[in-house]
Amino acid sequence: MxxxxxxxxxxxxxxxxxxxxxxxxxxxxxxxxxxxxxxxxxxxxxxxxxxxxxxxxxxxxxxxxxxxxxxxxxxxxxxxxxxxxxxxxxxxxxxxxxxxxxxxxxxxxxxxxxxxxxxxxxxxxxxxxxxxxxxxxxxxxxxxxxxxxxxIELKPFPYGGRIISSTEALSLKEIPKTMMVIGGGYIGIELGQTYAKLGTKVTVIEGLDSILPGFEAEMSRLVTRNLKKLGVEVYTNAMAKEAKQTDHDITVTFTTRNNEEKQITADYVLVTVGRxxxxxxxxxxxxxxxxxxxxxxxxxxxxxxxxxxxxxxxxxxxxxxxxxxxxxxxxxxxxxxAGHPSAIDYKAIPAVVFSDPEIASVGLNETEAKEQGLKVITGKFPYAANGRSLSMNAGDAGFVKLVANQETGLLLGGQVVGPEASNLIAEIGLAIEMGATLEDIALTIHAHPTLGEMVMEAAEGALGQAIHQINRQIK
CATH class of the missing domain: 3.50.50.60 (FAD/NAD(P)-binding domain)
Structure with a gap:
């Protein structure tokens, strides 16, 4: 009452x-x-x-x-x-x-x-x-x-005991020796990779054909590469079927892309299949x-x-x-x-995954732009050619990519893979919001040596004016 x-x-x-x-x-x-x-x-x-x-x-x-x-x-x-x-x-x-x-x-x-x-x-x-x-x-x-x-809770994997959600995964009292992650989206990858760095043997199973769905394959591939370096096993096109718990561990049965049935025993199963x-x-x-x-x-x-x-x-x-x-x-x-003429506009909302390497995207990627019937031009600059990146021992980390309208040069989107991607994406978002062109970015003086220079270099590359990489032929 x-x-x-x-x-x-x-x-x-x-x-x-x-x-x-x-x-x-x-x-x-x-x-x-x-x-x-x-x-x-x-x-x-x-x-x-x-x-x-x-x-x-x-x-x-x-x-x-x-x-x-x-x-x-x-x-x-x-x-x-x-x-x-x-x-x-x-x-x-x-x-x-x-x-x-x-x-x-x-x-x-x-x-x-x-x-x-x-x-x-x-x-x-x-x-x-x-x-x-x-x-x-x-x-x-x-x-x-x-x-x-x-x-979201899966019926065969109800939360409790050794089946945990992200909430419990963030508050474990000790670092588990082994962990299985069901779901290769951003939450599963962030937490799975974190525990792998702390010494946990991690296995990830994802139902789709690649981890981090929603991001282009060239971005997720670099994360997959680093997961493998950490000893993380990644199964794609895989489906978790059932789990059996004991007082000490949990065994998960799942099928692989070849419809082969496998079992893995771990200390915990982390379920991250959405919200x-x-x-x-x-x-x-x-x-x-x-x-x-x-x-x-x-x-x-x-x-x-x-x-x-x-x-x-x-x-x-x-x-x-x-x-x-x-x-x-x-x-x-x-x-x-309060009576103000405000309205939502989602064209420049960034998406970031704090994986290793970090990945970030804002606006349209190249595939999305082409699907909308737009003629696009792209510019891409690698971390391997950036002085600041090399001085951070991150030369193999990834790239900055810009996507623009081929006819007008108007910036449509950008993607970053590598250290500080979560910060670098902000400049690209601002450029989209303000209606900037590739030329606007290329003409903006960026401090040296910084990671931010790669945004300018990518714009120059798209315009055929690259200095620190060989210019490609623009058709």
Whole structure:
């Protein structure tokens, strides 16, 4: 029984305090709205607490360990290197706490009220928030739904025991000796490769014909190469069938591309086959919300749903499940509510995988551009010809590639594979957003020696003006 229920009137209710919800709440408050954020778990959502941030902290730790264990390659002899995984986990949690405390401070500074509990729609103007035995109601003028997503659970592999999701994988008390990863998407590859660097024997099985679906083969091949260097076994066109657990390990039966049945025993099985939108427990039926057949909320160009005063953002709407996409949509929704002429435009939203090497893409790749009937010109520059890359001992890492309209030179997209790809992609995204051409990029002076020079060099190559590589014939 819920007791102590009262009703409060507010301008905007935001359901969910993840990277979409907290950004939307802060922006709406900055624009003069009285805002309440309802969050049942931690401020920062999955991203800050169980996703983006803790995973990158572990990736960073594994990267530092790998550098030290291979320091002899550049003449540095290091002995007695070991891992205190308990301290690694403590450090990871300290990073998470700094950021979540920061969000709480931003709420306070922007006069955003945070309410802990589960929100359920009563009608199109009111929600009920339940926390334990206490409850309250909020009447709102506008509502922004930002409830995020959760890992998809496979029926033959229910979470529990030695079958874990990314959440549990980020909080293991010790480094496992062996691990099987079901799903070769970005989460599976990031975590699988991280544990492989820490000494775990990792096996990855992916149902499609290559890992990292959605990225061009020339990009994923370099990640596959490094996985093999780490001793990671990768099975593509493979299908996991069943698992048998004991107190000490778990054995997975799966079929390979040749329909051959195999079994592998590991300490843990990490299932990373996608995420499911959290739209099933907030009472959307009560307001007749229009949904897709995948449980996503349909929105227009301003994040408005079929219910006029209700907006939706992030993983619960169509499009890639990216934290920065959610934050972007959160600002659009808040500004629209405040009467600003904001609208979503996805043409320059980057996608990044913090694998080794890192891969990043923004705009159209060459295949997508050609599928749209565009005549394109490309420029590609290798890390192997970049002075800064060689000085970082990363000369075999990858490339920067630009895709442009052949007739106008207008930049359509770019892809980067190699160290700092996640940072290099920002310049390319800005160029697309501003309508820059290959000539604009080529004429922009880049500092030397930097990795950023490769963007300029790729543009020069596309124009047939390459200096540090042989110019190809432009047809």
């Amino acid at each position: 819920v007791v102590g229920e009262f009703t409060q009137d507010v301008d905007v209710v935001v359901i969910g305090a993840g990277p979409g919800g907290y950004v939307a709440a802060i922006r709406a408050a900055q624009l003069g709205k009285k805002v309440v954020v309802v969050e049942k778990d931690e401020v920062g959502g999955v991203c800050l607490n169980r996703g983006c941030i803790p995973s990158k902290a572990l990736i960073s730790a594994a990267h530092h360990y790998e550098i030290m264990t291979h320091a002899s390659n550049i003449g540095i002899q290091a002995e007695g290197i070991s891992i205190d995984y308990g301290k690694v986990q403590e450090w990871k949690e300290s990073v998470v706490k700094k950021l979540t405390d920061g969000v709480s401070s931003l709420f306070k500074g922007n006069k955003v009220e945070r309410v802990k509990g589960e929100a359920i729609f009563v009608n199109e103007k009111e929600i009920r928030v339940v926390s334990g035995y206490e409850g309250s109601r909020y009447r709102f003028n506008h509502c922004i739904i930002a409830t995020g997503s959760r890992p 499911r939108p959290n739209t099933d427990e907030i009472g959307l039926d009560a307001i007749n919300m229009k949904m897709t057949d995948k449980g996503l909320i349909e929105i227009d160009h301003q994040c408005k749903t079929s219910v006029p005063n209700v907006y939706a953002i992030g993983d619960i709407v169509p499009g890639p499940a990216l934290a920065h996409k959610a934050s972007y949509e959160g600002k659009v929704a808040a500004e629209t509510i």
